[in-house]
Amino acid sequence: MTTPRPARSSTDTTGEPAGDIAGEPAGDIAGEPAGDIAGEPDGAAAGGVGAGGDCPHVPEIPFPGSFRFDPDPVWGRLREQQPITRVRTIAGSVVWLVTRYDDVRTVLTDPRFSRAGTVAPGAPRVAVSSPLPGTLPTTDPPEHTRLRGLVSGVFSRRRIEQRRDWIAGLAGELVDRMVAAGAPGDLRAALALPLPIQVICELLGVPYDDRDRFRAWTELAYSLVPAEAQRVRAAMAALTDYLAELVADNPGVGDDILTELAGDDALGTDELVAFGMNLLVAGHETTANQIASFVATLLREPAHWDRLVAEPELVETAVEELLRHTRLSEVGQLRVATTDVPLAGVTVRAGDGVMAAIAAANRDPRAFDRPDEVVLDREPGRHLAFGIGPHFCLGAHLARVELQEALRALTARCPRLRLAVPAEQLRWRHVLVSGVEALPVTW
Numbered sequence: 001m002t003t004p005r006p007a008r009s010s011t012d013t014t015g016e017p018a019g020d021i022a023g024e025p026a027g028d029i030a031g032e033p034a035g036d037i038a039g040e041p042d043g044a045a046a047g048g049v050g051a052g053g054d055c056p057h058v059p060e061i062p063f064p065g066s067f068r069f070d071p072d073p074v075w076g077r078l079r080e081q082q083p084i085t086r087v088r089t090i091a092g093s094v095v096w097l098v099t100r101y102d103d104v105r106t107v108l109t110d111p112r113f114s115r116a117g118t119v120a121p122g123a124p125r126v127a128v129s130s131p132l133p134g135t136l137p138t139t140d141p142p143e144h145t146r147l148r149g150l151v152s153g154v155f156s157r158r159r160i161e162q163r164r165d166w167i168a169g170l171a172g173e174l175v176d177r178m179v180a181a182g183a184p185g186d187l188r189a190a191l192a193l194p195l196p197i198q199v200i201c202e203l204l205g206v207p208y209d210d211r212d213r214f215r216a217w218t219e220l221a222y223s224l225v226p227a228e229a230q231r232v233r234a235a236m237a238a239l240t241d242y243l244a245e246l247v248a249d250n251p252g253v254g255d256d257i258l259t260e261l262a263g264d265d266a267l268g269t270d271e272l273v274a275f276g277m278n279l280l281v282a283g284h285e286t287t288a289n290q291i292a293s294f295v296a297t298l299l300r301e302p303a304h305w306d307r308l309v310a311e312p313e314l315v316e317t318a319v320e321e322l323l324r325h326t327r328l329s330e331v332g333q334l335r336v337a338t339t340d341v342p343l344a345g346v347t348v349r350a351g352d353g354v355m356a357a358i359a360a361a362n363r364d365p366r367a368f369d370r371p372d373e374v375v376l377d378r379e380p381g382r383h384l385a386f387g388i389g390p391h392f393c394l395g396a397h398l399a400r401v402e403l404q405e406a407l408r409a410l411t412a413r414c415p416r417l418r419l420a421v422p423a424e425q426l427r428w429r430h431v432l433v434s435g436v437e438a439l440p441v442t443w
């Protein structure tokens with residue numbers, strides 16, 4: 001049986017955002033949807049979620065029940081009944097979606113699933129904008145290995161641990177300021193956003209006073225609403241110009257990353273600018289949303305919060321558990337197959353896009369006991385929140401330290417912290433990196 005190739009759709013107009021989360025700022029906005037898929041399920045292709053071919057009913061991702069506290073139940077159904085399926089992105093590309101732990105691991109670690117392929121001409125896309133070529137998230141070894149080697153030392157556990165006290169101090173000051181301003185407060189604005197922004201500015205050598213400018217550009221870079229393509233393009237151009245100016249004006253005397261990289265003759269100016277954009281955006285948007293989501297999750301069932309207050313030594317396992325439990329995005333990580341590959345019972349064809357759904361894998365009962373429960377002292381170690389394989393999150397240890405110190409500062413200073421509104425009333429942002437719009441709290 002031959003499965004017909006799915007028709008290319010016109011750019012979606014639902015206004016539902018999507019994307020992937022590696023934090024790559026977009027390079028340009030291709031006006032056309034790109035990429036389709038020629039894979040051939042080894043079973044019946046028609047009917048149900050994920051039926052592909054010319055069938056116009058390939059479900060769109062993000063799924064309709066996205067942007068809420070709990071995952072759309074479709075994730076669990078897919079994981080059990082259709083572990084590989086087809087979905088249509090908001091850019092109109094039809095790609096495979098895998099939801100089981102082992103399959104997600106395979107896609108993220110097997111070199112036949114390429115990151116560089118996601119920026120090749122005609123590649124499938126998950127977003128309005130295209131990722132920036134030539135950066136960590138869009139290269140494969142050996143080029144990726146070279147680029148990663150330039151920055152891995154700066155983000156190593158040892159170098160980040162040297163900053164822990166400083167990060168803890170910043171977190172404490174931000175919580176003190178929130179408390180001094182009086183309850184209720186918005187924890188997203190008071191702590192979750194400013195902490196990682198201050199940290200990445202210091203590490204990179206980007207002036208913190210410029211935060212309002214690059215925040216606005218970052219929001220747009222991740223907005224991914226097709227109707228906003230023009231504004232997204234302008235924001236990305238502004239962000240590129242901004243980083244190019246910083247690089248050009250760099251006096252070359254600081255101990256920040258941009259200065260360090262500028263001293264490396266192997267790196268061209270464009271590469272340096274791309275690096276800067278990648279690190280600035282990935283370096284704060286993810287952690288900021290996760291700090292707020294973690295606190296929201298703990299306060300939704302206040303017994304979790306009270307336990308963490310009573311047993312502060314649980315902070316490290318609690319952070320790992322919340323990384324596992326709290327999804328960062330409503331879509332998966334994209335790769336493109338470089339050759340035909342058997343995967344979860346289908347043959348993925350060379351050129352097909354494959355999305356690895358980390359959030360679904362992290363709730364797979366095959367990998368985790370009682371996966372939907374938050375267990376603050378769960379034995380950590382197996383979750384995929386930071387990915388796995390060559391593209392494992394560069395900033396993982398930095399993110400861990402920020403998350404741990406944010407929770408330590410809050411539990412120590414605000415032991416009676418509570419949500420100021422019912423959890424169900426929290427509004428979730430319809431963007432690439434999920435999170436709450438605001439987190440009103442009392443203490």
Ligand code: HEM
Pocket residue numbers: 021022023108136137138148278279282283284286287290328333334358384385386387388390391392393394395396398399
């Ligand atoms: C809670 C916070 C964070 C989460 C959950 C997270 C998650 C991830 C994931 C899942 C990937 C792998 C993507 C893939 O394989 O396709 C990734 C890659 C990456 N992350 Fe993070 N991240 C976080 C914070 C950070 C921070 C603070 C930085 C700061 C530098 C950062 C920089 C990067 C970079 C540069 C990559 C690409 C690495 C590569 O391709 O070699 N991330 N992140």
